[in-house]
Amino acid sequence: MYAFEIDRPMTLADAVKALGAEEAQALGGGQTLIPALKARLAAPARLVSLSGIAGLKGICTADDGALCIGGGTTHAEVAAGAGAYPALAALAANIGDPAVRNRGTIGGSLANNDPSACYPAAVLGSGATVVTTNRKIAADDFFEGMFTTALEDGEIITEVRFPVPAAASYQKFEQPASRFALVGVFVAKYAEGVRVAVTGASEEGVFRWSEAEAALTARFTPDALEGLSLSGEGMISDLHGSGAYRAHLVGVMTRRAVAAAG
Amino acid sequence: MPEVSMTVNGKPAKGQIEGRTLLVDFLRDTLGLTGTHVGCDTSQCGACVVHVDGRAVKACTMFAAEAEGAEVRTIEGMAEPDGTLHPIQQAFQDHHGLQCGFCTPGMVMSAAALLAENPTPSEAEIRDYLEGNICRCTGYHNIVKAILAASGQDVSRIAAE
Ligand SMILES: Cc1cc2nc3c(=O)[nH]c(=O)nc-3n(C[C@H](O)[C@H](O)[C@H](O)COP(=O)(O)OP(=O)(O)OC[C@H]3O[C@@H](n4cnc5c(N)ncnc54)[C@H](O)[C@@H]3O)c2cc1C
Ligand code: FES
Ligand code: FES
Numbered sequence: 001m002y003a004f005e006i007d008r009p010m011t012l013a014d015a016v017k018a019l020g021a022e023e024a025q026a027l028g029g030g031q032t033l034i035p036a037l038k039a040r041l042a043a044p045a046r047l048v049s050l051s052g053i054a055g056l057k058g059i060c061t062a063d064d065g066a067l068c069i070g071g072g073t074t075h076a077e078v079a080a081g082a083g084a085y086p087a088l089a090a091l092a093a094n095i096g097d098p099a100v101r102n103r104g105t106i107g108g109s110l111a112n113n114d115p116s117a118c119y120p121a122a123v124l125g126s127g128a129t130v131v132t133t134n135r136k137i138a139a140d141d142f143f144e145g146m147f148t149t150a151l152e153d154g155e156i157i158t159e160v161r162f163p164v165p166a167a168a169s170y171q172k173f174e175q176p177a178s179r180f181a182l183v184g185v186f187v188a189k190y191a192e193g194v195r196v197a198v199t200g201a202s203e204e205g206v207f208r209w210s211e212a213e214a215a216l217t218a219r220f221t222p223d224a225l226e227g228l229s230l231s232g233e234g235m236i237s238d239l240h241g242s243g244a245y246r247a248h249l250v251g252v253m254t255r256r257a258v259a260a261a262g
Numbered sequence: 263m264p265e266v267s268m269t270v271n272g273k274p275a276k277g278q279i280e281g282r283t284l285l286v287d288f289l290r291d292t293l294g295l296t297g298t299h300v301g302c303d304t305s306q307c308g309a310c311v312v313h314v315d316g317r318a319v320k321a322c323t324m325f326a327a328e329a330e331g332a333e334v335r336t337i338e339g340m341a342e343p344d345g346t347l348h349p350i351q352q353a354f355q356d357h358h359g360l361q362c363g364f365c366t367p368g369m370v371m372s373a374a375a376l377l378a379e380n381p382t383p384s385e386a387e388i389r390d391y392l393e394g395n396i397c398r399c400t401g402y403h404n405i406v407k408a409i410l411a412a413s414g415q416d417v418s419r420i421a422a423e
Contacts, residue, residue, distance in 0.1 A: 006264075006281040006327045027325075034323045035305050037282070047281065051328055076317070097394025098375065099308065102317040103324060179393065 001037045008049045012056065012158065016133055018048040019154040026050055026156060028108025029074060031100050056107070056158060067164055071107030071131075071157035078106060087168035087188070087261070088126075091118050094172060096179050107157035113205055115146045115236065116180040120206040122170060123160060125186030125197030131159040146205045165190050167220075169260035171253045173200075175240050182240055183249040185209075187257040193217040196254060201235050201246045212254055222255040268329045270295070271339030279326045286310045286321035288329075289336060297337035297367050301396070308395035311368040311375075312336045318375035320394070337367035340374070350374055350412040357417070359408035361399035369395050373409045382413050385420055 006027070009015045018024060023045035027033060036042045050056055056072030059081040067085045069078060079093035079101065095101055095109075095118050109119040110130060123130065123139045130137045133156045142150050151157070168188035175182040181200035188195050194216040196209045215224045230250050235243030267276035270293060277292040289295045289312070301309030303322050310321040313335040340348035350373050353359065360366045369392070376383055376391040383391070388406050397405060403420075411417050 001282045004281045006325060008327060008330065030323055030325065030328075031305065034284075034325070038303065047325075049325075049328060097308070098372065098391055099311055099318045099320045099323075099394050100305070102319050 002040065002043045004037075004044055005046045006049060007046060008052045010052045010054075012053055012133065012156070015048050015050060015053060015156060016154065018046070019156070021046055024048055024154070026111070028072065028105040028111070029103035030108075031096070031104035032108060032112050032114070050105075050107070050156065056156075062161065065164060066129075066161045069106055069160050069162070071159055072105050073107075075101035075104050075106070075109075085162055085164050085168075087165075087170055087186070088122050088162060091122050091170040091172075091186070094118070094170075106160055110142070110157055110160065111149060111151055113143055113147055113149050114180065115202070115205045116175070116178075116182070116184075116200040117206075118170065118172060118181060118184055118199065121181075121184050121186035121197045121199040122162070123197075124206050124208060125168070125170075125188050125195050126162045126165065127190070127195055128163070129161040130157055131161065132157055140208075143206050146203065148205070163190065167261040169257040171257040171260060173249055173253055175200075183246050183253055185250060185253040185257050187216070187254060187261055189216075189220055189261065194220060196257075198250050198254075201230075201250050203234055203236055209250065209254065216258060220258065220261075222258045225251065225255055225258070264327065266326050266330050268332045268334055270334045271336060275334075281325070281327065283326045284322055285312070285314075285319075285324045285326045285329050285334075288326035289321060289334070295336050295338050299364055299367055301364065301368075306394075306396065307365070308368040308372060308392075309365050311371040311395065313371060313375060316375075316378070318372050335371075337370060340370060348374075350377070350409065353408040353412035354405070357404050357408040357411055359400065359405045365395060365397040365399075369397065369405055373412065376409070377413055382415055383409070385410060 007018045025044035027047040027049045057070045075092045075095045082089040128139050130142050165188040170186045172181045172184040183200040186197045196212045199206045230247040232244035232247040235246045237243040263278040299309035301307035305323045312321045
């Protein structure tokens with residue numbers, strides 16, 4: 001690791017101020033950033049730790065029924081505290097391993113937008129809203145491709161608001177060495193229609209499978225997906241699986257998610 | 263250099279650190295607590311697991327500065343002051359839960375975190391909880407058996423060695 005300074009502000013206002021410094025970067029749980037720093041893939045001059053800011057942690061229900069999760073809330077806290085949205089709690093309970101879940105945060109996972117990460121599928125699949133220090137960003141506008149988001153420099157994710165669906169499930173086909181998703185599919189059924197978000201598959205990062213959404217909105221059963229498939233074109237192809245294999249898995253995991261959501 | 267202070271195994275501890283000093287390096291190099299191991303340094307193996315405020319974390323994936331004011335427990339804090347092993351450590355010995363022993367500190371700390379959360383886990387729950395702890399020697403079987411035994415459960419149900 002190259003040398004850097006660490007700040008540990010106790011308020012959001014101080015964190016925003018500290019992030020205004022030259023080459024400053026936010027530190028969430030560090031479960032992605034610290035390995036990246038060790039590999040010298042990132043070289044900030046200053047890290048601004050968000051872990052001391054009490055206001056960034058916690059789960060509550062808004063007046064409109066949405067589940068609100070603070071940007072600094074750990075995966076373990078979501079697993080234990082998001083009972084109002086069981087598919088989301090189950091997703092969080094399956095990220096990495098217990099030690100990763102005790103440090104890693106929802107804000108860090110979304111800001112990172114790893115193409116194989118789990119939370120992006122839940123956020124896009126729920127049509128959630130990402131709240132930052134500057135604005136509110138709809139899920140459909142937040143993810144801009146592999147490791148890229150709409151966030152600007154110094155912008156902190158303070159909260160994520162999830163509308164709670166009537167039924168939902170996240171099905172992850174695990175890549176056993178990394179424990180990330182080889183392919184993961186999040187299906188959520190709302191009064192306005194069904195949303196299907198896919199992670200792990202596309203070179204563009206998380207995406208919505210619109211044909212499946214239309215078919216499932218008409219009829220919410222695994223059979224409704226009969227005859228639908230995605231092409232391997234543009235899918236991630238690596239030693240763990242070809243693009244065609246991943247495209248096939250998307251269909252399988254979507255059917256499983258619909259069956260599990262019931 | 264900034265200073266950090268925390269409680270380690272019940273005793274106050276402090277020292278000078280750099281921003282980039284990892285908790286595991288502070289424990290091993292500054293405090294001389296070399297029981298916490300570094301297996302991979304890439305957040306995969308769990309040899310470095312310690313408890314911070316009662317929760318299992320990978321000490322190679324947390325900065326020492328982040329542990330300011332925290333209660334840290336390492337493998338050195340498990341046995342009684344007179345050397346009597348912690349029941350989990352004793353169970354690892356009784357059930358041959360280690361061979362080279364490199365992964366053992368992390369395994370014991372993860373097991374202690376599991377039993378604090380879930381005092382009578384099933385075999386499947388133990389295996390699931392140890393997902394982030396890698397052992398090159400034992401094949402895990404006797405580790406699982408030791409943890410089951412430490413939780414006071416019958417181990418005759420799980421397949422023989
Ligand atoms: C062994 C292992 C297994 C894993 N398995 C999985 C898995 O199965 N599924 C999965 O989805 N993930 C997995 N992860 C990644 C894990 O979920 C990380 O916690 C997460 O990707 C990053 O969150 P963090 O809080 O640790 O962020 P950090 O590592 O601290 O930061 C990541 C990025 O986000 C930025 N950032 C952090 N917080 C904020 C914020 N509030 N606002 C704006 N920017 C912010 C940082 O500047 C940095 O660019 C795994 C990690 C490890 C080490
Ligand atoms: S040394 Fe920390 S996880 Fe391997
Ligand atoms: S006993 Fe050797 S690595 Fe586990």
